[in-house]
Amino acid sequence: MNSPPPFLPPPVVAVAPTLLHLRRMGIDTRNEHVVYLRSDSPVCHAEGFRALSRLQVTANGITIIASLNTVVGNSLLEAHEVGVSEVAWEHLRARAGDEVRLMHLPPLASMHRVRAKMYGRRLMPEDYQAIMRDVAAERYSNVELAAFITACVQDVTTEETIGLTKAMIAAGRQLHWPAHIVADKHSIGGLPGNRTTPIVVAIVAAAGLLMPKTSSRAITSPAGTADAVEVITSVNLTQRQMRRVVAHHGACLAWGGTMQLSPSDDILIRVERALDIDSPAQMVASVLSKKVAAGATHVVIDVPVGPTAKVRSLQEAQAIASLFRQVGQAVGLQVEVILTDGSQPVGRGIGPALEARDVLAVLQNSPQAPPDLREKSLHLAAVLLEITGHAASGSGAAEAGELLSSGKAWQKFQAICQAQGGLHFPKSAAQHWDMVAERPGLVLSIDNRRLATLAKLAGAPWKPSAGIDLHVRLRQPIQAGQLLFTLYAESPGELTYARDYLHSSSDPIIHY
DSSP states (O other): OOOOOOOOOOOOOOOSSSSSEEEEEOOTTOOEEEEEEEEEEEEHHHOOOOOTOOEEEETTEEEEEEEEEEEESSSSTTTEEEEEHHHHHHHHTOOTTTTEEEEOOOOOOOOOHHHHHHTOOOOOOHHHHHHHHHHHOSSSHHHHHHHHHHHHHSOHHHHHHHHHHHOOOOHHHOOOOOSOOOOOEEOOOOSSSSHHHHHHHHHHHTOOBBBEEEEOOOSSOOOOHHHHHHHHSSOOHHHHHHHHHHHHHSSSEGGGGGSSHHHHHHHHHHHHHHTTTOOOOHHHHHHHHHHTTOOOOOEEEEEEETTTTTBOSSSHHHHHHHHHHHHHTTTTTTEEEEEEEEEOOOSSSSSSHHHHHHHHHHHOOTTTTTTHHHHHHHHHHHHHHHHHTSSSSTTTTHHHHHHHHHTTHHHHHHHHHHHHHOOOOOOOOOOEEEEEEESSSEEOOEEHHHHHHHHHHHTTSSSSTOOEEEETTTTTTEEOOOOOEEEESHHHHHHHHHHHHTTTSSSEEEOO
């Protein structure tokens, strides 16, 4: 009987190292880090990397987390190359040919807490802290972020909202200012136009209060405050630049996304924008975490209420106002919520440049300034002057009016803009089209949501001069052939695209 052959170990197979060389792909993935490997890459086989894998990418001593896309064929990448998207290239401070190491991302431990919320479980503060730490570290993919956002659309208690807000604050930096009172103001959005913040900042700063304003970009609207102000001056300030402007002028108008103030919120917002979701709990946590992080002590919240606004009923508005007050108290803020008319846009312009034009007209006391924008800005500024104790109860309106009418607010605004990089005036879009009334009548309703959608289809806010100029107001009598609104776009294609949407529905945007 033959004895069995001796055991022989399997032959050693050379495995390609995970050390690769960097290549810039020139692909814009907005804020999401993406890396690219050939599907037949030895690294993919050796490490078990698959399309949509989450990887740690290290180059030049800098590590980012990215999603993997695989390239079929060999025309775009060599086997030893790893391609990166534009935002990844920027964050890695890369040069072509730099050495790159790829590793699997460790298991995302906090994801089981998200799944628990998806099945209706109430989360504890420590759950939200774990989730927000991972979100701020960009460990979540867009799919995982979307799961968390949708899980929090309903059945989030006040205690959970407080826990979420505190977790968002803890995941980022917090600014501190040499003043006991730091003013701030925010609108929850959902109403086209309504660009009161720059005017309020100018008035309050002219009164001598500290108002280091950090604003967001649009989530579901045709323009956020940062989008509109960016038409006029630079908003991409570093924390050092922001402090310098505030030290000299008592205020600033900056985009908060550059300063890591509640960075988890900035990451969530990019997915909320794509989903067109802004639930009450997430909205309150988003707003108030940014206020605390920016060092505010006293905040006025504008909540527009109307049939086609974000908040449609008085009951819903009162519930949101109560949530703002309770969460504000829990995180150390004095919050005053103002319920305002959301039945129609505020101002005439909808879109960054057109809203910036309205802001400048009000500050300059121009006869062409929209009266509703002026009046609302004065009201919000008056409330802020009073809740900070700067003005006695009932006297804030007179002081705010004098600061605006005298030109002091305009002088302060110019000084702030010059300190942030110069004052620029809005440019007009290359393309426009007029919507006119087909018959006489009385304006009965204006659909805010469809106006906002139309402006976005024309290119706003990504194309700054795109948007809508509204020429009529509610309860205004109109004649056949009268201008209702003008649609602006930066290219003929975008104008046609927006007009096709307008004509695709039988429901009028302006009902008369």
